[in-house]
Amino acid sequence: MPYKDFDRIVRFHEVQQVPPGLSVWLPLVDVTLITQTGSRINLPLLFDTGASVTTLRAEFYSILGLQSWDQGEKVQTATGGGMADAYKYIVTLEVFGKTITCPIHLNNQLPSNPLFMGLLGRDTVFNEFGFGFWENAHELYVTGNP
Amino acid sequence: MKYSIRSLQDIGEVKANLKAMLTSAKSPEQTLEMLDRIGLEPFVTEEGDLLVRIWSVAAEDFVSREQAAIIRAKKATSEKSDDLDWLSKNLTAIRGQYAGEWIAIYEGKVIDHAPALPELLARIFEFDRPLITFIPAEPVTWTFTYAL
Secondary structure, three states, X not given: OOOOOXXXXXXXXXXXXXXXXXXXXXXXXXXXXXXXXXXXXXXXXEEOOOOOOEEEEHHHHHHHOOOOOOOXXXXXXXXXXXXXXXXXEEEEEEEOOEEEEEEEEEEOOOOOOOOOOEEEOOXXXXXXXXXXXXXXOOEEEEEOOO | OOOOOOOHHHXXXXXXXXXXXXXXXXXXXXXXXXXXXXXXXEEEOOOOOEEEEOOOOOOOOOOOHHHHHHHHHHHHHHHOOOHHHHHHHOHHHHHHHHOOEEEEEOOOOEXXXXXXXXHHHHHOOOOOOOEEEEEOOOOOOOOOOOOO
């Protein structure tokens, strides 16, 4: 069995629900998006190995210098709720200390959740890292040198 | 925005800009706030002097890009308070106060809020890497299946 070494631990975030005592642990990642003007904002994204491409809420079109969310390349995506249109763009993200230029999808059907503005998906981004996932420990392990 | 200093001449320019900033500020508190916002860490001595920390390049190609990524990731975690952690711990109160709005969080506090994202971003441009999120007014579902 090969031995895998990681250099970073990302703790899941706990959300207390009602009734008290019920909690949900989410693998959330703080990702920096470099905007069209060069400024940087942090976006919480849900770590999602099931997402082919990193996906953001449609409202973020404005910080990419776009006039509307649906002016990029149209792509059909399969979601939990059926097929949905998304639009593809290229952006620069800072993820786990690395600067990565990668495709993203803007999607106007992501459910509203205050703890994540989109999904951190595989295309290009995951190529830069190795991941280990430990649900019971509520920890995601990351190496930038896979 | 953070200053990037590469030479003594650059440092001279930064000092000139600082002097102009000190003149334009209405109070010492405002000066300190402005310095914080542009990433120059201010420090007031016991004697009442104002010091700022200015970074300069000490050694180019100090470590490999791979090592730099590891170092930067660890440093970012330890230096900047975890705004996402703060948000998740204070979510109930934040949802009560900002339902239906976009908010910006910086170093463990909500620095601004607006009903539209462009409006919010236009007001917080001087902050480096604020956490941006939308607080929905409707009930949130915490169990989901995505896979986009």
